[in-house]
Amino acid sequence: VSGSATNTPQPADSEYIVPVTVGASTVNLDFDTGSADLWVYTSSTAGGAGHNYYTPSDGATVMNGETWSIGYGDGSSASGNVYQDTVVVGGVTATAQAVEAAQTVSSSFSSDTSNDGLLGLSWSSLNTVSPDQQKTFYDNVQSSLADPVFAAILKHDAPGSYDFGFIDSSKYTGNITYTPADNSQGYWGFTVDSYTVGTTVTSTALSGIADTGTSLLLLDDTTCGNYYAQVSGAINDSSQGGWVYDCSTSLPDFSVSINGYTATVPGSYLTYDQQSSGQCYGGIQSSTAIGFNIFGDVFLKSQYVVFDGPNVQLGFASQ
Numbered sequence: 001v002s003g004s005a006t007n008t009p010q011p012a013d014s015e016y017i018v019p020v021t022v023g024a025s026t027v028n029l030d031f032d033t034g035s036a037d038l039w040v041y042t043s044s045t046a047g048g049a050g051h052n053y054y055t056p057s058d059g060a061t062v063m064n065g066e067t068w069s070i071g072y073g074d075g076s077s078a079s080g081n082v083y084q085d086t087v088v089v090g091g092v093t094a095t096a097q098a099v100e101a102a103q104t105v106s107s108s109f110s111s112d113t114s115n116d117g118l119l120g121l122s123w124s125s126l127n128t129v130s131p132d133q134q135k136t137f138y139d140n141v142q143s144s145l146a147d148p149v150f151a152a153i154l155k156h157d158a159p160g161s162y163d164f165g166f167i168d169s170s171k172y173t174g175n176i177t178y179t180p181a182d183n184s185q186g187y188w189g190f191t192v193d194s195y196t197v198g199t200t201v202t203s204t205a206l207s208g209i210a211d212t213g214t215s216l217l218l219l220d221d222t223t224c225g226n227y228y229a230q231v232s233g234a235i236n237d238s239s240q241g242g243w244v245y246d247c248s249t250s251l252p253d254f255s256v257s258i259n260g261y262t263a264t265v266p267g268s269y270l271t272y273d274q275q276s277s278g279q280c281y282g283g284i285q286s287s288t289a290i291g292f293n294i295f296g297d298v299f300l301k302s303q304y305v306v307f308d309g310p311n312v313q314l315g316f317a318s319q
């Protein structure tokens with residue numbers, strides 16, 4: 001089988017939401033290649049006002065004694081219990097998917113009514129269900145896929161897709177360049193050989209993760225400094241959350257070289273949004289507090305990205 005589900009960017013391309021059939025409901029989920037839990041609101045979730053919620057199908061079963069609890073990079077969290085039910089994404093069906101029902105969600109989730117939960121697409125080793133760790137949707141359907149891969153096609157301020165089971169050459173230009181993935185921490189990790197700000201090449205390798213659930217492109221302080229050195233008037237202002245600059249400033253492109261392929265994020269994609277101060281907040285921000293780089297939506301939305309589990313590799317091509 002194969003299938004494609006449309007994703008829709010939320011304001012500032014902050015997250016990309018996909019309608020998913022979970023049990024007897026349709027909910028809008030944030031697909032996250034940086035985590036491995038599929039969780040949804042229920043009718044009784046505290047903070048569930050304004051969200052669609054999960055209703056178990058007739059064939060659903062409660063996974064007795066199983067619970068989950070997850071924290072995300074921004075400090076948000078959720079927890080609850082677990083059902084086994086049918087989940088359909090773009091026509092691709094997982095018949096025995098662990099559906100994690102939220103009993104509690106943190107305030108940032110309850111106030112973000114654009115998502116009704118998350119669908120994790122990292123490696124299943126990050127799944128938080130206890131005592132019996134569960135598999136991601138991708139792991140559950142992988143053996144049924146015509147080609148056991150999925151692709152993320154995120155766009156700037158326009159619908160894209162998550163494709164399961166096929167490579168679509170109409171969705172990228174040139175060729176796909178593959179590079180080994182590092183799954184040792186459960187993420188889709190990879191290394192770039194160098195980066196370029198405008199026309200200035202820095203021959204330093206950067207390692208990080210491909211994370212559709214992170215909005216920004218988070219890079220170490222040295223790399224951030226080298227980028228914003230080419231943005232006139234940019235300052236790193238902790239009171240505004242990081243690197244800001246006058247919104248009239250033009251931004252240089254940011255490119256990385258991956259196994260001979262140059263992945264370019266155009267400067268026009270590198271402003272995240274306007275602050276109340278009238279300054280613009282950059283799409284490139286510091287990863288130093290995290291300890292590794294995160295190639296989030298600001299980066300991914302310029303690329304066609306293939307996630308290949310069986311070969312433990314990532315593929316990149318320009319959109």
Ligand SMILES: O[C@H]1CN[C@@H](c2nc(-c3ccc(C(F)(F)F)cc3)no2)C1
Nearest residue numbers: 032034035072073076108109112213214
């Ligand atoms: O944990 C890492 C794994 N991938 C990153 C991720 N972060 C979120 C997230 C989504 C929505 C919200 C909220 F709705 F605003 F609360 C919060 C965090 N989803 O994936 C970070």
